[in-house]
Amino acid sequence: MRNTIVSAVVAAGILAATGTAAADNLVAPKSLAACFVPQTASTPMVKLKAKHGPYKIAFSNSYYGNNWRTEMLNIARAYVKQPAVAKYISKFEIQNAGNNVAQQVAQIRQMILGGYNAIVIDAASPSGLNSVINEAVNHGIVVVAFDNTVTTDKAININEDQAAMGRMWAQFLTKETGGKGKILMVRGLAGTTVDNDQGDGAMAVFKKSAGLTVKQVYGNWDVGVNQKVTADALSTSHDVAGVWGTEGATGALQAFLQVKAKLVPMTSESDNGFMKLAVEHHVPALVIGQSPALAAAAIRAAIAALDGQSLPRTANIPLNPVTTKQMKAGVNYFPKLPNSFVTDIDIPQCGVKIPVGAVVHGS
Structure with a gap:
């Protein structure tokens, strides 16, 4: 994937089109703590x-192939x-590794040789990059991992709290x-850390309500799969x-509309x-939602x-929940944009x- 390099000098000429950072000072301790x-x-x-x-900052991205990643890089x-x-910032460079651990390791090693002051990483593996990350830190480079974080204690890890979500x-x-009735739990991809954390957080709450029963299915974070498993569940459970x-819940809501079932309270990521x-x-x-703006927080x-x-x-980045009553067209959802657009593109606390x-x- 072709590298993207942005110099601060070039950036200065096109600032008007990109908005402004809300924090007056990116390094103020009180603002950082929030x-x-x-x-x-x-x-x-x-x-x-x-x-x-100013600093030379490199960004090693593991995977480029879905809407969330596109928004994140933009x-x-x-x-x-x-x-x-x-x-x-004197120089900013992005490299994409195609979800290949060996390639990401090689790219990070080139960033070390390139004299970067910091490397921001969305990792292809929790542990597969540890050796090269440790090598970077030993060279005096700051390493910040986000989204798909890493297990070495040499890096700074930043994410959103999936269990809290x-x-x-x-x-x-x-x-x-x-606290009464049947909850249909349309989970993500079975066995993944994110799904386990989200599911464990939910069940810790549901188990406290004796009047609730929970039926669990897996939607694989995919709209089509969500729609199918929800429709299947509704065919046998009318109550x-x-x-x-979670992610892909658009499909769950579409299933209710498709079979003309009574609409009920629902949750979703920011689809x-x-x-x-x-x-x-x-x-x-x-x-x-898991905000694609985590990339900006990691750079900060x-x-x-x-x-x-x-x-x-x-570190956990604060969550920003939105209820139906708080949804405002053109502000936190966008009627003219595709259904796949991830809407939580701002992190006001950061x-x-x-x-x-x-x-x-991307401009």
Whole structure:
């Protein structure tokens, strides 16, 4: 994949088209604390020796082939052009590894040789990159992993709390149903860490309500599979009181509409199609997504670490739930954009606000 290189000098000429970073100072301790929340009370903090900027930052992306990844990379490109960010960056480069661990290792090794100050990583493997990450850190390079994080304690890991996401969805449904009835739980891809964490968070809540029963199926984070497994469940269960859904839940809602079943409270990740249907059909819903803007937060963490600021070794980025009543066309969902568009493109707690045009078109 062709490399993308953006210099701060070039960026300065096109800032007007890319919006502005909400944080006045990317490295202010109070602002950093609002964005990067320690994973647990015992999570260690990291404070490195400050380096003079501006900095050379490389981005190693494991996979490029779905809408989320496209938005994520567009957000990264737009973010480094914003005035509050561009002044810290002399060079920014993206490389895509095709979800190949060996290729990503080789690319990171070239970044080490290229004299980069920081490397931001969406990893192809939790442990397969550990050796080259440790090598980078030993060369004085800051390494920040996000989304698909890594297991070495040499990197700073940033993600959203998947267990909390699952828990919040379950709490919403418990409240909406009064803690009674059957919950259809349309999970993601069986056996994955994200699905396990989301599911465990949900079941910890559901088990507290004796009046709730839970039927679990797997939708593989795919709209078509979600629609099929939900339709199959509805053919044998006509008393579903709520649907716990994640990525691909647009299909679950489509299944209800297809068979003309009574619409019930539902949850979803931030799929534009789901939100459009929820508003149109007045479905009580709670949407929480894995934001593609995590890339921008990771870049901010790299800049802060290079500046000598204190950060958690493992940090959770605050979640931004949206209910049906809070959905606003053109603000947090987009009627004119494809159903597959991921809508949570801003992280206000981290000062990340990207114009929708930059997310869609990469400009």
